[in-house]
Each structure stands twice: as C-alpha cells, then as structure tokens.
Amino acid sequence: MSGCGDACKGGCAGPVGGETIDAERRSFLGAVGAVAVTTLAPGVTLTAFGGGEARAAGADPAKRWGLLVDISKCEDGCTGCVDACKTENGWQGGAENQQESQWIRKVSLRDPKSGVTKSAPVMCQHCAHPPCVDVCPTGASFKRADGIVLVDKHRCIGCRYCMMACPYKARSFVHHELEDQKPWAPRGVGTVESCTLCVHRVDRGEAPACVTACASKGGAIVFGDLSDPKSEIAQTIATYATKQIRGDLGVDPGVRYRNL
Amino acid sequence: MTHVTYMECKGGPRFTAVFVGLLGVLGLGAASALWMETHGHVASGMNNSVVWGAPHVFAIFLILVASGVLNIASLGSVFGEMGYKPKARLSSVMAVTFLVGGLAVLVLDLGRPDRLTVAMTNYNFRSIFAWNVLLYSGFVGIVVAYLVVQMTRRWQKFLKPVGLVAFLWRLILTTGTGSIFGFIVARSGLGTAVLAPEFIAMSLLYGLAVFMLVRLAIDLAADVADRRLSDGLLARLSRLLVIFAGSVLYFTGVYHFTGIFSPERTEFEAWILLGGGYFTALFWIGAIGLGLLVPMAMLYNREAPARSKVAIASSLVVFGGFAQVWVIVIGGQVFPMRLFPGFEVSSSFGDGVVASYAPALPEFGLGLGGVALALILTMIALKLFPLLPHEEAA
Amino acid sequence: MTRRSSLATALLFVVTLVLGGLAGAATGLALENSVARPAIPQASGQCVAPKEVMRRSHMTMLKHTRDVTVREGDRQTAEGLTACVTCHAVKDATGTVVSVSSPQHFCRACHDYAAVKIDCFECHASRPLSEKAVDNEHGVGATDVAALKAYAEETTR
Numbered sequence: 105m106s107g108c109g110d111a112c113k114g115g116c117a118g119p120v121g122g123e124t125i126d127a128e129r130r131s132f133l134g135a136v137g138a139v140a141v142t143t144l145a146p147g148v149t150l151t152a153f154g155g156g157e158a159r160a161a162g163a164d165p166a167k168r169w170g171l172l173v174d175i176s177k178c179e180d181g182c183t184g185c186v187d188a189c190k191t192e193n194g195w196q197g198g199a200e201n202q203q204e205s206q207w208i209r210k211v212s213l214r215d216p217k218s219g220v221t222k223s224a225p226v227m228c229q230h231c232a233h234p235p236c237v238d239v240c241p242t243g244a245s246f247k248r249a250d251g252i253v254l255v256d257k258h259r260c261i262g263c264r265y266c267m268m269a270c271p272y273k274a275r276s277f278v279h280h281e282l283e284d285q286k287p288w289a290p291r292g293v294g295t296v297e298s299c300t301l302c303v304h305r306v307d308r309g310e311a312p313a314c315v316t317a318c319a320s321k322g323g324a325i326v327f328g329d330l331s332d333p334k335s336e337i338a339q340t341i342a343t344y345a346t347k348q349i350r351g352d353l354g355v356d357p358g359v360r361y362r363n364l
Numbered sequence: 365m366t367h368v369t370y371m372e373c374k375g376g377p378r379f380t381a382v383f384v385g386l387l388g389v390l391g392l393g394a395a396s397a398l399w400m401e402t403h404g405h406v407a408s409g410m411n412n413s414v415v416w417g418a419p420h421v422f423a424i425f426l427i428l429v430a431s432g433v434l435n436i437a438s439l440g441s442v443f444g445e446m447g448y449k450p451k452a453r454l455s456s457v458m459a460v461t462f463l464v465g466g467l468a469v470l471v472l473d474l475g476r477p478d479r480l481t482v483a484m485t486n487y488n489f490r491s492i493f494a495w496n497v498l499l500y501s502g503f504v505g506i507v508v509a510y511l512v513v514q515m516t517r518r519w520q521k522f523l524k525p526v527g528l529v530a531f532l533w534r535l536i537l538t539t540g541t542g543s544i545f546g547f548i549v550a551r552s553g554l555g556t557a558v559l560a561p562e563f564i565a566m567s568l569l570y571g572l573a574v575f576m577l578v579r580l581a582i583d584l585a586a587d588v589a590d591r592r593l594s595d596g597l598l599a600r601l602s603r604l605l606v607i608f609a610g611s612v613l614y615f616t617g618v619y620h621f622t623g624i625f626s627p628e629r630t631e632f633e634a635w636i637l638l639g640g641g642y643f644t645a646l647f648w649i650g651a652i653g654l655g656l657l658v659p660m661a662m663l664y665n666r667e668a669p670a671r672s673k674v675a676i677a678s679s680l681v682v683f684g685g686f687a688q689v690w691v692i693v694i695g696g697q698v699f700p701m702r703l704f705p706g707f708e709v710s711s712s713f714g715d716g717v718v719a720s721y722a723p724a725l726p727e728f729g730l731g732l733g734g735v736a737l738a739l740i741l742t743m744i745a746l747k748l749f750p751l752l753p754h755e756e757a758a
Numbered sequence: 759m760t761r762r763s764s765l766a767t768a769l770l771f772v773v774t775l776v777l778g779g780l781a782g783a784a785t786g787l788a789l790e791n792s793v794a795r796p797a798i799p800q801a802s803g804q805c806v807a808p809k810e811v812m813r814r815s816h817m818t819m820l821k822h823t824r825d826v827t828v829r830e831g832d833r834q835t836a837e838g839l840t841a842c843v844t845c846h847a848v849k850d851a852t853g854t855v856v857s858v859s860s861p862q863h864f865c866r867a868c869h870d871y872a873a874v875k876i877d878c879f880e881c882h883a884s885r886p887l888s889e890k891a892v893d894n895e896h897g898v899g900a901t902d903v904a905a906l907k908a909y910a911e912e913t914t915r
Contacts, residue, residue, distance in 0.1 A: 162830045216708050237488075241494040242488060262475015268554075287887060294404065
C-alpha cells in the first residue's frame with residue numbers, strides 16, 4: 105500500500121464514527137477481494153466480510169490512528185465509552201476490585217481554585233514512543249505500523265514491568281482465569297492487557313467501540329488518522345488548541361484532549 | 365603468608381536441624397508458587413496499582429545481597445587485602461546461591477512462569493530488564509569461573525584478572541538492578557539516576573551483613589571450632605559495615621534531598637517523609653533508625669566487638685534493608701501518578717488516591733522460599749566443597 | 759565411603775536406570791494398546807486442509823497466522839482459531855456447546871490422549887459465541903464465520 109498517503113488527497117478522511125471509509129483503501133482492498141472472490145467456494149461471497157469490504161492486508165505505516173476527546177462535550181457521570189468498551193472487549197472491572205482489568209476509565213477533575221469540574225476518559229494513549237514497549241523484556245509490548253500499541257499475549261510472560269513504566273496507568277494484569285472471551289479480543293490469565301483501540305474494528309474500517317458509543321451521547325470522541333492532514337481529527341488539532349496528558353514526558357501520545 | 369588449608373563443613377546435628385528446617389520453608393515456598401500459578405495472582409495481594417509486591421522485595425533484596433557479598437572476594441583478589449582472601453570461596457558461593465534464590469522468586473512470580481523459554485529466546489534490547497537477564501546469567505557464569513580459579517592451585521595467576529572481571533560485572537549488574545527503577549520516568553518516587561549508585565551501596569551493605577550472619581551461624585552450628593572467624597577479621601568486617609551503612613545513608617539522603625527540590629517529586633517526598641502512614645514509619649524507624657543508625661552506633665570505633673553484638677547489628681541491617689527496599693518498591697507504586705497537574709482527581713481506577721496493598725500469605729511464602737533456597741544451596745556447597753579456611757591470626 | 763562401596767552404588771544406579779527404562783517402555787507399550795484411541799468428534803464443515811496435514815501441522819499454521827495477524831495487522835488470514843472452534847464445536851448431552859474445560863472438547867480429545875498441554879484457550883475462547891450474542895454485540899453474523907472458513911480454505915490451499 106505504498107503511496108497511499110500521497111494518493112489520499114481526494115476526500116478520504118479516516119473512518120470517523122464508523123461512517124466514512126477510506127476510498128483509496130476500499131478500492132485497493134476491493135481489488136484484492138475481487139481476486140479472491142473468483143476462487144472462493146461456491147455460494148460464498150466477500151460481502152459477508154463486514155459490509156462488502158475485504159480484510160486489511162496489514163497495518164499501514166503511512167497512518168497513525170489516534171483519538172481526540174473534547175472535554176467540554178464529555179459529561180461527568182456518563183460512562184457510555186466505558187460500558188461500550190466492556191461489552192466489546194469483555195472486561196468487567198470497576199472501583200470495587202482493583203485486581204480486575206480496566207481498559208478505559210472516567211477520571212473526574214476538579215480545579216481546587218475555581219471549583220470547576222470536568223471529566224475525561226483515560227485509556228491507553230497509544231504513544232509514538234511508548235515506555236511500555238521500551239521496557240518489555242520479550243518484545244510482547246509492541247507498536248503496530250499504524251501506531252496502535254498492543255500486547256502480543258503469545259509472548260507476554262506477565263512480568264508487569266510495562267505497568268510500572270506506563271505513565272497513564274492504562275494497563276491491567278489478568279489476575280485469574282477467564283472463559284468465553286470475545287473471539288476478537290483474546291485476554292488471558294497471567295498476561296497484561298490494555299486498550300487495543302479496538303484494533304479488530306479498525307482493521308475492518310470501523311471506529312473503536314467507545315467512539316461509536318460516544319457519538320450517540322455527547323459526541324466527544326473523534327477517531328481518525330493523525331497523519332492525514334485531510335482527516336477530521338488532524339484538522340481539528342490544526343485549528344484548536346489540544347493537549348496530550350503528560351506531554352512533558354516526550355512520549356507523544358496519540359490521544360489528545362481539547363478544552364482540558 | 366602462612367599456608368591456608370580449606371575443608372568441607374563436617375555437619376552435625378545442628379547443621380542437619382537447620383537444613384531440615386530450611387527444607388520445610390522451601391517446601392512452603394514451592395507450595396506458594398504452585399498455589400499462585402494455579403489460581404492466578406488473585407491469590408496474591410497485588411493489584412493493578414501495586415503490580416510488584418512482597419515477592420519482588422524479597423527478590424530484589426536477595427539479588428542485592430548476591431552482588432554485594434562478592435565484595436569480600438573482590439577485596440582479596442582485586443584490592444590485594446590478603447586478610448580477606450581465605451573468605452573468598454564462601455563469598456563467591458554465596459554470590460551464586462543468593463542470586464539463584466532471588467531469581468527463583470522473580471521467575472515464579474511471573475504471570476506465566478511456564479513461558480520462561482519465551483523470555484530466553486526473545487530479547488528486546490531496549491529493555492533494561494532484558495539486559496538484566498543477560499547480566500544475571502553472565503554473573504553466575506563468571507563467579508563460578510572465579511570460584512574454580514580460586515580453588516585450582518595452578519591457576520592462581522588468573523585470580524586477579526578473573527576477580528577484576530567479576531568485580532566489574534557485579535557493579536554493572538547492580539547498576540542494572542537500580543536502573544529498573546531508575547528508568548521509570550512516570551512515577552515520582554522512582555525514575556532517578558541516584559537509584560543506581562544507591563543500589564550499589566545497598567548491595568555492599570546487605571551483602572556484608574548477610575555474609576557475617578552466615579559466617580557466625582557456621583561457627584555456631586557446624587562444629588568447626590578451629591575454623592572460627594577470627595576476632596581480628598570480625599573487627600575489620602564490622603568497621604567495613606559501618607562505612608557501608610554510612611554510604612547507604614548518604615545516597616538515601618541525596619535521593620530524598622534532590623527529590624524535595626525537584627517539582628516533579630516534591631509531593632511524593634512530602635508524602636513519604638512526613639505523611640505516608642506506615643511507609644513513613646518504615647522509612648524513618650525501619651530503614652534509617654534500626655537499619656542504619658543503630659548498627660552504626662553499635663559497631664562504630666570498636667576494637668573488638670562481641671560476636672553477639674555483630675550478629676544483632678547485622679540482623680538489624682538485614683531488617684532495615686527489607687524496609688528500605690519495601691519503601692522504594694511498594695512506596696514508589698502506591699503513590700498516585702500525576703496525570704492532570706493542578707486538578708483534584710478521582711476515578712474507579714485509583715487516580716488521585718494512595719493505593720492500598722495488603723500482601724497475602726503466598727507472597728511471603730514465595731519470598732521466604734527464595735531465602736531458604738539460597739541458604740540451602742549455600743549449605744550444600746559447604747558440605748560438598750572445601751570452602752572453610754583454617755583461620756590464621758590476622 | 760570407600761571406593762568399593764561407591765562403585766557398587768554407581769552400578770546399582772545404572773542398573774536401576776536401565777531396568778526402570780525397560781519397565782517404563784514396556785508399560786508404555788502395554789498402555790498404548792490398552793488405552794482407548796481418542797474418539798475424534800465430527801466437524802460441521804470442510805477443513806482447510808486434509809486431516810493428515812492438520813494433525814501434523816495445525817500448530818504451525820496457527821502460529822504463522824497469529825504472528826502475522828497480531829504483529830503486522832494482516833487480517834486476511836485472521837480468525838483461524840475462531841473458525842476452528844466454530845466448525846469443531848461439540849455439544850454435550852444437554853445440547854450446550856462445551857468449552858475446553860470439558861474432556862469432550864474437540865481439541866482435548868487428542869491433546870488429552872497425547873498429554874500435550876493446550877495454551878491457546880488461556881486467552882482465546884474455546885467455543886463459538888452464540889449466534890444471538892454475535893449479532894447483538896458485534897454486528898457480524900454467523901454467515902461471516904462460514905465465509906471465513908471458505909476463505910481460509912482458499913488461502914491455505
């Protein structure tokens with residue numbers, strides 16, 4: 105898919121809110137799909153692959169997926185994104201048990217001087233220079249070509265050094281055995297896990313579950329390609345002041361916050 | 365210099381009793397490891413805030429002892445202090461056995477200890493942890509070679525170079541151990557380069573204290589009346605202990621003093637030094653008071669300290685060392701990370717509050733099992749190899 | 759310990775080792791004939807490769823797929839294991855699809871016999887999600903799985 109970034113001039117914003125789909129990518133993958141379709145078993149067509157689109161052939165290094173959260177639209181007490189993530193990825197953690205995983209949490213903020221309160225979702229920030237990846241002894245923590253930071257659970261030995269190193273407390277350790285995980289979100293005892301940016305949805309051309317859920321509530325979260333200047337997320341960042349949490353650390357998070 | 369003869373430990377009922385007792389502790393450790401392996405880490409008190417708990421305190425302490433105890437051998441063969449030379453064998457053996465004990469705890473606490481081969485076949489060379497894996501295995505290899513050279517008469521000419529390599533390796537190793545915490549930029553209690561030299565000072569102190577305790581215990585339990593640690597050497601080692609304790613005090617001071625004046629760490633320092641509940645008590649009374657000041661006062665400027673006094677002072681150092689490592693490792697984790705400076709924060713995942721950690725029994729079982737393993741291996745080595753020298757009047 | 763007695767000990771050790779080995783081998787042979795061959799549950803569809811190939815190489819295939827998918831994001835080979843557990847789902851007496859905790863599970867039939875530990879299901883679901891759950895929560899239907907199966911068949915040919 106080389107040259108895709110350059111070719112993406114004519115109205116191909118990243119898949120925002122699961123609606124628009126990268127046209128270039130669609131046509132490219134469509135061609136691949138068409139090849140496959142001729143030799144597929146009779147009666148089976150590629151239309152079954154999530155709305156007529158073929159699967160991604162690999163993470164695209166020209167992209168950098170990210171999120172933009174507009175805090176002014178994020179309501180304190182609303183847990184739409186958290187609930188959607190739980191349903192999508194099958195975790196159950198909450199305040200009552202700190203041994204349970206929490207991939208995303210709502211942090212309530214209060215300015216002690218003015219008394220102003222705010223609320224912000226915090227999840228894996230998908231850093232450009234992730235400390236978790238640096239410290240992982242086995243290379244289980246890794247950053248995909250398109251900027252999504254993941255744990256390869258086939259390689260994770262459960263040392264938890266990444267959890268020590270993460271500045272966002274974004275990672276959790278699975279403390280007990282699990283059964284009937286979601287097929288698209290494997291999780292297992294003795295390994296570390298965190299927000300995957302719903303990589304299984306992104307690879308299908310959809311937005312993460314939290315973004316879709318938020319769209320029907322406050323519409324505070326925008327998902328898109330930070331590397332594509334035409335995308336909604338990149339244009340908003342270019343227009344308005346946004347912040348990265350602990351931007352001072354130089355890890356360059358892929359999640360940005362507006363009106364923080 | 366007079367001829368030094370070495371011999372194995374004869375054993376005896378006391379030796380056997382201690383050995384059997386330690387086997388029991390080791391069994392408990394194995395049971396704890398198995399329990400945690402089959403139940404997952406719910407069996408521990410560790411959680412998503414305190415990801416490294418009591419087992420890691422034990423493991424780090426044992427690893428510090430391992431690298432520090434080799435110092436006795438280094439003093440002999442690298443720095444030419446002949447008085448220490450007869451002690452080199454036991455010092456080298458303990459360096460290996462305590463490292464094995466510490467690593468066993470570390471490995472058995474992994475979420476997936478069954479995947480150890482993965483850790484040995486996949487290296488991320490940006491990770492200080494991966495480097496430590498190489499440093500630890502290299503250390504065992506080098507110290508074993510060092511030991512073989514020590515015990516082979518015609519290889520004495522290699523003693524100095526091999527001893528030097530072992531000495532430099534252990535310095536790098538402890539720097540690596542300290543750096544595990546020194547590289548954690550996000551946590552205000554950790555992430556400072558001072559931790560590397562501080563860990564070296566700590567290793568020298570704890571290694572020496574444990575060496576003296578083991579040596580005094582051998583004298584007590586092993587029926588080797590003519591091989592007792594001489595009073596002269598005991599006095600020298602005690603003076604050394606005072607110096608090492610002073611250096612730990614110095615680095616601990618630097619660590620906290622620099623913290624007070626760096627904006628990133630001020631809040632943490634205020635907490636741990638003044639308002640940190642049991643951590644504050646553990647730090648001042650445990651690590652500083654009982655662990656450093658009292659032993660220093662007990663042994664400072666004594667011509668011939670009593671054996672019991674040395675034993676008590678060394679025990680206090682060991683206790684204080686545990687407190688010190690506990691405060692650094694656990695204290696560094698429970699203090700909340702500052703994601704949103706200037707805001708009061710709260711969440712379902714412990715933002716803005718000091719995390720709680722109540723260690724569970726299997727964690728202590730695992731940690732004590734590691735200690736028992738180190739001591740058992742030391743005892744086996746004492747029984748099999750001629751490690752104990754005939755003491756010459758110093 | 760005298761030299762003679764240590765020699766005797768060594769001899770005794772060797773003899774025990776040899777005899778023990780022989781006895782083990784004999785019992786092994788006897789057991790192999792006495793233990794029932796695994797009853798391999800019938801799959802609901804066509805496999806991606808002939809069963810001789812699958813029996814020998816299923817882990818190699820899965821391993822390749824997993825590394826390419828997880829680390830490189832290549833989804834064209836994705837859901838290999840999901841397709842496997844879907845097609846090889848086994849129902850118990852009550853009609854419920856069993857998980858790997860049941861000895862009836864397809865993978866366990868052979869793995870128990872061969873005494874080989876399966877690591878996959880520590881993280882992966884060992885049985886398919888019910889169709890209802892799939893439709894409601896994920897918006898992907900059972901047709902998707904059938905298509906994947908056919909697709910996997912094509913790409914591995």
